[in-house]
Amino acid sequence: MKNEFIPYEQALALKELGFDEPCLKIWEKTMLFTTLVNPEEFKRVVSERYTKAPLYQQAFSEAKESVIGDSKLIFKFTQV
């Protein structure tokens, strides 16, 4: 199931870009927590030491929403 999550380096990059959605798991450096994290508990355990582990679909969704925020940009993009 580890392959459902983006790698640590990408998770770190998303964190730096402001990704802050609830996730099923978290990275502690390069180790993915094997125990499922209850989304409610998640906010409590997240700290500088941890990085949220977004699913691929969450990461792509975040990217879409960022672009869609500027609708002119996305529709200009599709017309190219």
Next chain:
Amino acid sequence: MEKEFITYNQALALKELGFDEPCFAFYTSKKFSNDMCLEPVTQKYNTEFNSHVNSSGSLVSAPLYQQAFRWFREKYGLFGYSYPNDYQKYGYRIVLVKNPENQELVYDWGTKDAPEEAELACLNKLIEIVKSK
């Protein structure tokens, strides 16, 4: 996190089509009700149960959207995806890929207001296509 998982009806359809992969959650009926609710797979269930929820009669595995789309890609060569169209809406496409040189556009339609709606509709269409085979 519920929005990360496909709907109960979609999950049931995938179970009927033979989907049986490990998932992070499953659907089960609420107590004293016929309504279905999403339950996380936790450590109280053993590994075998985690991997084969769908072999159990009353429970239904709840795949993530990415798991469901991957399953259709790998099992049937059907690639489903959403895209912004020229009408400031979101369409979805299904492409049958037999090999890189042999691709067939199976479906291209949809005027949904949000990408999530298009993805949901795309998955419904994938289920419909495979069921009709």
